[in-house]
Amino acid sequence: MTGKVYLVGAGPGAPDLLTVRAARLLAEADIVFHDALVPEPIVALAARAEKVAVGKRCGRHSTAQRFINKRLADAARTHKVVVRLKGGDPLVFGRAQEEIAYLRSQDIRVEVVPGITAALAASASLGTSLTQRGIARSVAFVTPRVGAEEGPSRWLEAAMAADTVAIYMAAHEAPTIAAALIAAGKSAATPIAIAEGATLPAERTAHGTLGELPDLVRGATGPVVILVGEVYRALAETLVPAKVGIQAA
Numbered sequence: 001m002t003g004k005v006y007l008v009g010a011g012p013g014a015p016d017l018l019t020v021r022a023a024r025l026l027a028e029a030d031i032v033f034h035d036a037l038v039p040e041p042i043v044a045l046a047a048r049a050e051k052v053a054v055g056k057r058c059g060r061h062s063t064a065q066r067f068i069n070k071r072l073a074d075a076a077r078t079h080k081v082v083v084r085l086k087g088g089d090p091l092v093f094g095r096a097q098e099e100i101a102y103l104r105s106q107d108i109r110v111e112v113v114p115g116i117t118a119a120l121a122a123s124a125s126l127g128t129s130l131t132q133r134g135i136a137r138s139v140a141f142v143t144p145r146v147g148a149e150e151g152p153s154r155w156l157e158a159a160m161a162a163d164t165v166a167i168y169m170a171a172h173e174a175p176t177i178a179a180a181l182i183a184a185g186k187s188a189a190t191p192i193a194i195a196e197g198a199t200l201p202a203e204r205t206a207h208g209t210l211g212e213l214p215d216l217v218r219g220a221t222g223p224v225v226i227l228v229g230e231v232y233r234a235l236a237e238t239l240v241p242a243k244v245g246i247q248a249a
Ligand SMILES: C[S@@+](CC[C@H](N)C(=O)[O-])C[C@H]1O[C@@H](n2cnc3c(N)ncnc32)[C@H](O)[C@@H]1O
Pocket: 012, 013, 037, 058, 086, 087, 088, 089, 090, 091, 092, 093, 094, 116, 117, 118, 119, 121, 122, 167, 168, 169, 170, 195, 196, 197, 198, 199, 200, 223, 224, 225, 226
C-alpha cells in the first residue's frame, strides 16, 4: 500500500500562522521534506518524522526538482504520511505543480494544504489592505525570476496592469526592478512598501517611493516581498505631524 503525499503550506514563518490542518499533518508525518525557508520551529512540529532538507532558497544551492519529485514518490512507497513542507502557500511560486504532476503520474495520492503567502503576511504586518475601495481593485503576484529552461517572465506587463503589485524573489535585483517599472510608465514617486522576514522575529518593514526601492532593500538578508501601489501612500501620510492631532482628538 502506498502512502499519501501532502503538499503543506508552512506560511510565512510564524509557527502559529500554520493552519490547524498543517499542524495536525506535521504531528502525524512519518517523513517531512522541507524547503530552506521554513523555520526550524515549524519543522520541529513534526516530532516523530524523519526530516529531509531539500534546499530551495533563492540564489543558493538547492536539490534539483526532478530529484525531489522522485524522493517524494519513493517515500510514499514506504511511508504512510509524507509531508512536503513549503514556505507560504505551496501554489504560489512553489513549483508545486511539477510535484503534483509527477506524483499523479506515479499513481500516488496527493493533497494540497494551503498556507498564508508572503504578500498576505506582509500586508498584515503593514496593516495595509492590498485592495481598497476607490483605490485598488486588482492585485498581481509577480516575479521576474525564471528558471533555466523557461522563456522570459512577463511580470512587467502584469505589474503595470494591476493596481497593487506584490513582487516575489526580486530584492537582489531591486535597482533593475525599479528602473523597469519607471521606464514602463510608473512614477518614481509611486508609494511602495517592503517586508523582510514577515512574521519572523527579525521582521523588518519599510516604506517609501519606487525611486527609493534600492535603498529600502539594501542589506536585506531574509526573504523580501516588495509591494507597489497607491494603497501604500497612507503609510507615508501617517508620518505627517498633522495626523497626530487626529489621534489626540
Ligand atoms: C520561492 S518563493 C516562495 C513563495 C511562497 N510559496 C509564498 O507563498 O510566500 C520565495 C519568496 O517569497 C517571499 N517570501 C517568503 N517568505 C517571506 C517572508 N516571511 N517575508 C517576506 N517575503 C517572503 C520572498 O519574495 C521570497 O524570495
